[in-house]
Amino acid sequence: MPDEKKPAFAGNITADDVAAEAGVSRWTVNRAFRKDASISSKSLEKVRIAAERLGYVPDLRAASLASDRSNLVALLIDDFANPHKLVMMERLTRILRREGWDILLVNTLDRADAGHALLNASQRRVDAVILIGIQFDDDVLDTALHARRFRKLIIFARTSRNPNTISIAVDDVHAMREIANYVHERGYRRPMFLAGPRTSSAHLLRKETFVDYWRQHFGSEPETVAVSAYDPELAAKVVETTLSARKKASLPDILVCENDALAIGATDVIRHKLGLRIPEDIAITGFDDVPQAEGANYRLTTYRQPLTDMAEYLVEVLDSREDRDFDRLFRGKLTVRESA
């Protein structure tokens, strides 16, 4: 009695095998695995059973090839030093997966590499590219968009003025004004703004907004300092070299940081290297509300982005077949803690 049962090893079970097993045609089998399928519950059941027995799962490569929809999006990141990225990835992967989207994770190694990263994604024929990094200049975006290798290029958590790009972000202007008002209300008068890297395209309007608003409404011109990456360690170095030489009287009374990554680095160095108290000697605000901002060590006053709402809107955008302007700004929430 040679090979009574099929080999348990599923060399490659295709829809044809399942069709034979279930006594239907291949197309019926495939239909059973599509949600919009028009199929009788009877044959659906037959197919399910046969597929189960054979261990069949549809091949998404083939499906994608035939249908020209991959249900795959590329997620391009570069600044892995920013702890907020972990939060964003968690939220995006969770929600995208729930809605049937898979994610190709691409590490954009450096600015020169952005083009390669995009090309990489295009070879997999992703339906969209999501940028949550920082090193994307307009020329790279334009090249990518010109080649039209993907239908949608989404800049997440960052506003962009590029008209061919979809930007889903928090309303930086509104947020920064709220922070400025709060800072002033609490009695701070000599703010210093700690900014991140400037890129020509995907830009944060936080620094500009804060500085302009403060000047217009409260008279004085805030100092500003820039860090070349959203990296706590780098921020710490910059803050140290900027502040350590100063006399106590000429120190700012508050450090308004472009995001929590910078604020965290600043906090550490202010406390441990400069030996100052927060908020008594210098107060600090951040932006993003990363998990550790809430912890006992930082208790950071910051601004929370509505990431879940943003991710859900992102899915909407991905699913949409329209060709309208998808840009959208969200309102976040000022979260007050003890740091300012």
Place this chain on the structure above:
Amino acid sequence: MPDEKKPAFAGNITADDVAAEAGVSRWTVNRAFRKDASISSKSLEKVRIAAERLGYVPDLRAASLASDRSNLVALLIDDFANPHKLVMMERLTRILRREGWDILLVNTLDRADAGHALLNASQRRVDAVILIGIQFDDDVLDTALHARRFRKLIIFARTSRNPNTISIAVDDVHAMREIANYVHERGYRRPMFLAGPRTSSAHLLRKETFVDYWRQHFGSEPETVAVSAYDPELAAKVVETTLSARKKASLPDILVCENDALAIGATDVIRHKLGLRIPEDIAITGFDDVPQAEGANYRLTTYRQPLTDMAEYLVEVLDSREDRDFDRLFRGKLTVRESA
């Protein structure tokens, strides 16, 4: 003169289009994009130019379908609260991409979801699955392996006793003994071990090793406490409830933590909630050497995993067509700072 030039919009440029443009056959075009190709430099040049002009990029879905190699690996994660994951992702994405591998990022939502996550990956016909999370029980692994949906199932940065699985990890036993010796040498006598969640399969041997070793060599039985996830916030809570009620004399003199995520949470709560000094009142050790361990705030004595070596070995494993035992343990490095 109707449509003199081709539409700039690359609806879908295929190898056929390029072949026509370059005056060669389709197969020559495809060969031009494979690195092992046997092609004359003359036609390679012609193809390159034509491809450039038309904006052609080979379709990896089709290539994968035809060749049965996708050059895609799935990366399954669940514990996004652990900052070390960010480091691991950075390293893996960097090295894998450099070697021509793309990454499918899958968020394993919870333990019950692991099966779905695996199935998800299998539908894309990934060449391998890499697990860097924690919620993978043996039954899930066995199901996945039994279905034989991928050639390799790699457990990264965690040892596994499952014989069908490839484990690339640091030698926990060696590392923990080194830590235990160091702790004892420094004069600590009442250690408490702060452990993470226990899963039946992908297991860390750190707690067992430390406790056994300490008992055997130094007589006393260390206390142990467990946290249900590698999450600093959770660790903080557990440590607070465990230690806050005790008199100072009955406190441990050192907290040996299974990894930095726990150590960070513990540090915060010990300093800010219990009002104790580190290391004078309680010392702390971690494991992983996350970026913030080096920062001014934590200065954590910890153990660094050779992630780059491990990732490079991972690539070797992926590329190999042999069927041998790939399990491998690496030696890391004890990194001493001020916390212990």
Place this chain on the structure above:
DNA sequence: TTTAATTTTGCTCCCGCGTGCAAATGTCTA
């Protein structure tokens, strides 16, 4: 210069599934 060895090129036949339509089957009403 002719023949043999070698490299390059073209081609047939798949890979596994979706699209759109026609045939078949089922359901409802009069």
Place this chain on the structure above:
DNA sequence: TAGACATTTGCACGCGGGAGCAAAATTAAA
């Protein structure tokens, strides 16, 4: 129960490119 309509099912063809071999072109040897 026949006719009209709705639902299911089957099928030819195509998506873009790889494997392996045969034909053609190029190079080396005699």
